[in-house]
Amino acid sequence: MGRSPQAGRYSGVEGLSELLRKVRESSDGTFHLETEMTVGDNATGVIVGRVTASRVGKTLDTRNIFLIQAECGLIARGWTIPMDQYAFDAFWD
Numbered sequence: 788m789g790r791s792p793q794a795g796r797y798s799g800v801e802g803l804s805e806l807l808r809k810v811r812e813s814s815d816g817t818f819h820l821e822t823e824m825t826v827g828d829n830a831t832g833v834i835v836g837r838v839t840a841s842r843v844g845k846t847l848d849t850r851n852i853f854l855i856q857a858e859c860g861l862i863a864r865g866w867t868i869p870m871d872q873y874a875f876d877a878f879w880d
Contacts, residue, residue: 791879813879814840814847823850831856838869840878847878 792813797806810818817840824835832855840847852868869875 791876793879794876810840813842815842817841820851827855829857829860838875842878845878847874849874851875 793806793809797803819839821837821839822834823837824833826833832853834853834855836851836853838847838849838851850870852870854866854868855862856864
């Protein structure tokens with residue numbers, strides 16, 4: 788797990804909403820994910836995406852891997868893995 792203020796466990800729609808609120812606020816609304824590749828089936832998925840954001844004196848331009856597990860057609864669990872954890876954490880600190 789990372790060291791940034793957004794690192795942690797989030798549960799349910801409320802948790803995801805909280806995470807997205809933190810990300811928007813911390814990046815002054817500039818956070819953007821561009822999907823580069825998706826692979827999956829009815830139970831699992833992998834998304835590779837380019838993540839960009841900016842805030843006073845800092846910019847982020849890196850790739851993340853998103854792992855998703857589904858149950859009954861809904862996302863049950865997910866993980867975000869920055870491909871450059873140090874750059875990702877430094878941006879959010």
